[in-house]
Amino acid sequence: MSRLILFNKPYGVLSQFTDRGSDGARATLSDHIKVPYVYPAGRLDRDSEGLLLLTDDGKLQARITEPKFKMPKTYLVQIEGDIDDAALRQLHNGVLLKDGLTLPAEAEHIDEPQLWPRNPPVRFRKSVPDCWIKLTISEGRNRQVRRMTAAVGFPTLRLVRWSIGDWTVEGLAPGEWRKIQV
Known part of the structure; x- marks a missing residue:
């Protein structure tokens, strides 16, 4: 069974678990989600809000993000x-x-x-x-x-x-x- 997390990403949060910026002070997924081995299926800009999917299944991640599947x-x-x-x-x-x-x-x-x-x-x-x-x-x-x-x-x-x-x-x-x- 694959795990899928439905996350309501707030405005101002990066769609990644670490901030690779110069000071590392921006909010990230790790401030909200403490589940190991899940990764975002796609991105949502820092200034956008709403649904971000995370999964531990590479095939599911590809199905969600690959343009050929037209999800x-x-x-x-x-x-x-x-x-x-x-x-x-x-x-x-x-x-x-x-x-x-x-x-x-x-x-x-x-x-x-x-x-x-x-x-x-x-x-x-x-x-x-x-x-x-x-x-x-x-x-x-x-x-x-x-x-x-x-x-x-x-x-x-x-x-x-x-x-x-x-x-x-x-x-x-x-x-x-x-x-x-x-």
């Missing part, structure tokens, strides 16, 4: 501005980034989700509206969601990975994790 990843994204149908169509059809055209994504405008507060909070500006979208992609380029929303004219303010495949962060507070057998 869907769903994000709840707060963006600057009020997104329009044209921008949603662009996201749906694929967006041209510096490293090529993205695969088509599922993209829809959603009501503000009921999430935990972010620490620190997203900067609020009265004069600039914001809204939320749900974006599902099946590839995992570096900072892809942020680059996609910026490319269609709506920069990302907050990024929460909600699910990977059938696994979800639902019911987990930031910093909490749950172990399941697969």
Whole structure:
């Protein structure tokens, strides 16, 4: 049996167990998870939140992270501005980034989700509206969601990975994790 850990990675935590930075003072997975021999299946940027999967099974790790398996990843994204149908169509059809055209994504405008507060909070500006979208992609380029929303004219303010495949962060507070057998 393989072990799989579903972790709700808080904002500001690195997706690794040690900080290789100059002072080593940034928060890491080791501040939250004390389970030996598990490793992240993919990454989630320090300034992003939500579901991070960890496993002790190399084959499962590859199935989760390898683009050829096209495991869907769903994000709840707060963006600057009020997104329009044209921008949603662009996201749906694929967006041209510096490293090529993205695969088509599922993209829809959603009501503000009921999430935990972010620490620190997203900067609020009265004069600039914001809204939320749900974006599902099946590839995992570096900072892809942020680059996609910026490319269609709506920069990302907050990024929460909600699910990977059938696994979800639902019911987990930031910093909490749950172990399941697969």
